[in-house]
Amino acid sequence: MKKKEIEQAVAKCWPTSRERLLGDKDFLHFMRYFPAGIGDEVKRYFNQVATGSENFFMVPDREDKQKAVCSRCGKHIVLTKSSHKDRVTCPKCGADGEVVHAWRRARTQAKYYFTYFERALYDKEAIIARSFAVYRCISAATGEIFEDYVPREYYLMRPMEVIHWTHECDFWGNEWWSKRRSLYSKDYVMELNGYQVWLGLDRLKPLLKDSWLKYSQLDAFFRLTGAEDAFRYIELYQKHPQLEYIMKMGLWNIVAEGLECRSFRNIFNWKGKTPKDLLGVPIGKGDMLALSALAVDMNTFSLALYLKKNSRFSLVDLAQKRKELEQLSHFDTCEMFDALKGYGVCSEETLKYILRQQKKKRYYGIRGVLIDWIDYLQDCGKLGLNLEDTAVLKPHDLQQAHQNIITQLKIKADEELDKQMAKLKEERKQYNFTAGGFLAKVAESSSELIVEGKILHHCVGTYADRHAKGKCTIILIRKQEEPNVPFYTMELTPAKQIAQVRGDHNCGMTQEVEAFVESYKKYLAEVGKKKGAKAA
Secondary structure, three states: OOHHHHHHHOOOEOHHHHHHHHOOHHHHHHHOOOOOOOOHHHHHHHHHHHOOOOEEEEEOOOOOOOEEEEOOOOOEEEOOOOOOOOEEEOOOOOOEEEEEEOOOOOEEEEEEEEEEEEEEOOEEEEEEEEEEEEEEEEEOOOOOEEEEEEEEEEEEEEOOEEEEEEEEEOOOOOEEEEEOOOOOOOHHHHHHOOOEEEOOHHHHHHHHOOOOOOOOOHHHHHHHHOOOOHHHHHHHHHHOOOHHHHHHOOOHHHHHHHHHHOOOOOOOOOOOOOHHHHHOOOOOHHHHHHHHHHOOOHHHHHHHHHHHHHOOOOHHHHHHOHHHHHHHOOOOHHHHHHHHHOOOOOHHHHHHHHHHHHHHOOOOOHHHHHHHHHHHHHHHHHHOOOOOOHHHHOOOOHHHHHHHHHHHHOOOOOHHHHHHHHHHHHHHHHHOEEEOOEEEEEOOOHHHHHHHHHHHOOOHHHHHHHHHOOOOEEEEEEEOOEOOOOOEEEEEOOOOOEEEEEOHHHOOOOHHHHHHHHHHHHHHHHHHHHHHHHHO
């Protein structure tokens, strides 16, 4: 755009905002890469592609319901189905859409949101994108279409930088443009607001070949993950071109999860330029398949890299244990392995020991063995037992040894802890939940935890101090018809993630309890969203 065209683009902004933008050299330079106005090519793309299956076939004559006008191609057609709201396909242009009778709905209004990718002006390697909100009104009687295109987002993507300016407005109709810190797609937000969304990736893919993104593996990322948000990937590639090597190593699943979570948890050394430097472990030619097989998710992959660094296991060995690692992995598993190192147990012995215990007690989960072992060792420390003795450190039957230690501790109710729990009672009420014949409630006293542990024969009583200080939250799961009878116990982390769920003698979950816990996870996610929205 030239300066006069930029002035027209910001004409509806606040006077103060308009003056600021027109005096902002960065904004003026940024807008130079974009064409002025809404060209015929953009409108044609919207009408023929971006409307997708949300088109309309207007029937003006009540006496002849077979004849209609297609909102996409504007041609008169003969309908195969003619009832109001029927879904049909245009025989002329192939558009899918809805039949609308003029005498039932005189005007049809629809909202669309689409992104249009194209080459940048003055820089043929760069790619630009514009996102438009389109308000469309169609007269059923005449077939006339009235459209209003409103630019919402401007993106400039080139090797040295990626820039995003967004259109904003307030309740009183004031409008302005602001620069975002990172690339951001409004597709999801617009969809929630009733817009039909078209991502525009069909226009982006052909542009990759001759642009700075030709080696980015973006096309492969789309194909392998089914991802729809190109902007996050492009921004990551611009910051870290090593993303190309990571994708070629078959780690696309890790990339997808990292982009979704907006964090890679320090898995990659982004300064590295070789597989070894990127991952921090030696990678041989024969390791590539194993590496790809271990990339189930970020937790499993992190654990595999940790074990590769801290044991004699090869990546091929670890790939053969992939199912076990997947069950064992959690966001804090590597920290637990480090904790066991403090007791003199190396990572290789840790993995071998918990796998032996899991085979001995098949109702154990593998991660449950690890948690029990650490709890057991902490309790041994409280009793002053000699942990240099191998028989104490690695008992033949961990579950039985753990129960013996719990009995010896003779846990007593603590009034001070109860006072601390009472202070958190109001805040924790939101974690009470009922569904499917079960209820979940927050433990309210240390004596309640002691009774829970005594009846279910597990160590939840030792968690009273952490529960009272907010280091974890203990949830008591009950059957609705027996609300006072201990059934299952659940631990939540401070981040409100489920750390473990235990029944009688630390048994695993039944199918019914597992279904209830899955419902509870969704409930926690909704609670988190509400808190986030309130904070914003």
